[in-house]
Structures are given as C-alpha cells and as structure tokens.
Amino acid sequence: MRRPPYHSERRGPLEVKMTPMIDVIFLLLIFFICTASFQMPEEILPTRFLLPGTVASETPIDPEVLDLDEIVVKVLWRDGGPQWQINDRDYTSLAEVRAVLEAAARIKIDLPVILDVDPSVPMENVIDVYDLCRKVGLERVQFAASVAA
Amino acid sequence: MRVPSNLSRGGLGFNMTPMIDVVFLLIIFFLVSSHMAKQEVELELDLPEAGSGQRPDEDDIRRVVVNVLPEQDAAARIVVGGRQIVTEELAQLIGFESRRKAGHLEVRIRADRTVPYRVVEPIMVTCAREGVWKVTFSVVGD
Numbered sequence: 001m002r003r004p005p006y007h008s009e010r011r012g013p014l015e016v017k018m019t020p021m022i023d024v025i026f027l028l029l030i031f032f033i034c035t036a037s038f039q040m041p042e043e044i045l046p047t048r049f050l051l052p053g054t055v056a057s058e059t060p061i062d063p064e065v066l067d068l069d070e071i072v073v074k075v076l077w078r079d080g081g082p083q084w085q086i087n088d089r090d091y092t093s094l095a096e097v098r099a100v101l102e103a104a105a106r107i108k109i110d111l112p113v114i115l116d117v118d119p120s121v122p123m124e125n126v127i128d129v130y131d132l133c134r135k136v137g138l139e140r141v142q143f144a145a146s147v148a149a
Numbered sequence: 150m151r152v153p154s155n156l157s158r159g160g161l162g163f164n165m166t167p168m169i170d171v172v173f174l175l176i177i178f179f180l181v182s183s184h185m186a187k188q189e190v191e192l193e194l195d196l197p198e199a200g201s202g203q204r205p206d207e208d209d210i211r212r213v214v215v216n217v218l219p220e221q222d223a224a225a226r227i228v229v230g231g232r233q234i235v236t237e238e239l240a241q242l243i244g245f246e247s248r249r250k251a252g253h254l255e256v257r258i259r260a261d262r263t264v265p266y267r268v269v270e271p272i273m274v275t276c277a278r279e280g281v282w283k284v285t286f287s288v289v290g291d
Contacts, residue, residue, distance in 0.1 A: 020166045024173055031177045035184045039193060043202025044257065044285040049277050119267030123217075123260045127197035127288055134201035145274050
C-alpha cells in the first residue's frame with residue numbers, strides 16, 4: 001500500500017479533528033462560569049502601627065496655635081449620625097473636616113494624626129476619615145486605643 | 150495485509166488527544182479549587198468605600214484575613230478561614246501566626262461597613278500586642 005511521503009514540503013489541506021477542540025472549549029466555558037464573581041475588586045488601606053516601646057512622648061496640644069505637633073480627630077456618634085471634633089472644636093460635615101486637614105497638611109505634611117473613634121461609630125465613617133487623611137496627604141495616622149496597654 | 154509499524158516512520162504509537170484533555174482537566178481543576186479556596190477566606194461583605202485604596206499585593210502566604218460580619222450575635226461576628234472565632238481565640242491565633250511568620254505577618258481586616266468600631270478595635274489592639282505592625286483594611290474604590 002503506497003502512502004504519501006510525510007517529510008515532503010507539499011502537504012495537503014490540514015485535517016483537524018474537531019472533537020478535542022470542542023472538549024477544550026467546554027472545559028474553558030465551565031471554568032469561567034464557576035469562577036465568575038460579580039464583586040467589586042477590593043483594595044486595601046494600609047496602616048502603620050506603632051508598637052509599644054516606640055511611641056513618641058505626648059506633647060500638650062494648644063488648639064488655637066497653628067503650629068501643631070499633632071492633630072487629634074475625634075469621631076463621635078450622635079443622633080444616629082457622625083460628628084467630628086478636631087482638637088476639641090466641633091465640625092458637622094466631612095467637608096469641613098477635610099478643609100481643616102488640608103490646611104494642616106499645607107503647614108506640615110508629616111503631621112501625626114490621632115484618630116479617637118467612639119465605639120459605636122460604624123466602620124464606614126471610620127474609613128471615611130482615615131481615607132480623608134490619606135487623600136489630603138497625611139500618612140502618619142494612628143488609632144487611639146481605649147484599652148489599658 | 151501487513152500494517153507498517155508506526156515506529157519506523159518516526160511517529161508515536163498512541164493518540165495524544167486524551168492526554169491533552171487530561172492536562173487541561175488538571176489545570177482547570179487546580180485553577181477552580183484555588184479560586185474557591187480564596188473565596189472561602191474572603192467572604193462577601195459590604196466593604197466601606199475609600200478613594201485612596203491601593204491594590205493589594207498577592208503575597209497570600211503571610212496573611213491572616215479577619216472577616217468581621219455585621220451580625221448581632223457576638224459569637225458569629227468574626228470569621229477567620231471559614232471558621233467563627235471569638236476575640237480571645239483570635240488573639241491566640243494571631244500570636245501563633247505571628248511567631249510562625251517571624252514578624253512578617255499581615256492581618257487584613259475585612260469589616261462590613263455597618264460594623265461598629267467597638268468590634269474592630271479589640272482586633273487592632275490584639276495585633277499591636279502580638280507585634281503585628283502590618284494591618285490593612287479592605288475597602289472598595291469609590
């Protein structure tokens with residue numbers, strides 16, 4: 001029985017079996033169906049914790065003086081809504097808080113910010129303030145803990 | 150009829166097609182199982198929004214993901230690795246993992262946006278106590 005030569009340059013049209021190809025397509029389809037998730041992609045907000053033994057000494061804060069050594073932002077929860085206090089001055093909107101933080105950032109960009117959050121404040125508002133500090137450029141944000149160390 | 154031997158022509162004696170199918174099956178199995186494992190660790194939560202979020206780095210090995218659910222029941226609130234956990238046990242777990250990873254542990258706190266701060270604060274205090282300095286919050290972009 002004569003067979004066509006296999007190492008010749010002239011080959012006929014390609015004869016491909018479709019069955020395995022269809023198998024692969026089905027497999028890929030099933031893979032993508034199983035792994036499809038309609039969640040929004042997650043991002044992270046990093047924090048920088050100060051460990052005990054590395055905390056700088058506390059300096060008293062004079063709220064009137066512009067030359068600040070650190071800012072204390074208190075987030076309170078009153079009447080089902082958040083309220084903010086920066087160095088003991090009350091603010092009722094996040095935009096005002098942002099303005100104060102931007103002003104402080106213009107003076108000193110590496111100003112330490114201490115976030116003192118009321119226990120009943122939802123994480124949404126906590127992250128709002130923390131995100132605001134990061135947006136304004138203040139990277140040194142610490143969370144005040146009300147637990148005896 | 151004498152069938153010429155395949156080997157003398159320089160070709161293989163068996164079909165490659167089922168082999169390729171098996172390889173694809175294995176690839177897809179491992180892909181799907183790793184995806185499912187990741188989904189078990191990261192529950193679906195309504196995360197808070199933030200504009201200054203960064204992309205997380207994919208170093209999965211040195212991370213403990215703490216999911217904080219908005220349940221009212223205190224026992225069902227904190228879920229780590231598909232398991233419900235209480236704060237004291239969490240302290241032990243973080244301490245253990247931190248010692249195991251020799252101080253390079255990252256603790257990722259995935260808290261629902263309605264969770265009050267009093268649930269998350271003990272987690273952060275625990276991390277600070279156990280010497281974990283790399284704590285991140287999971288957020289979605291706004």
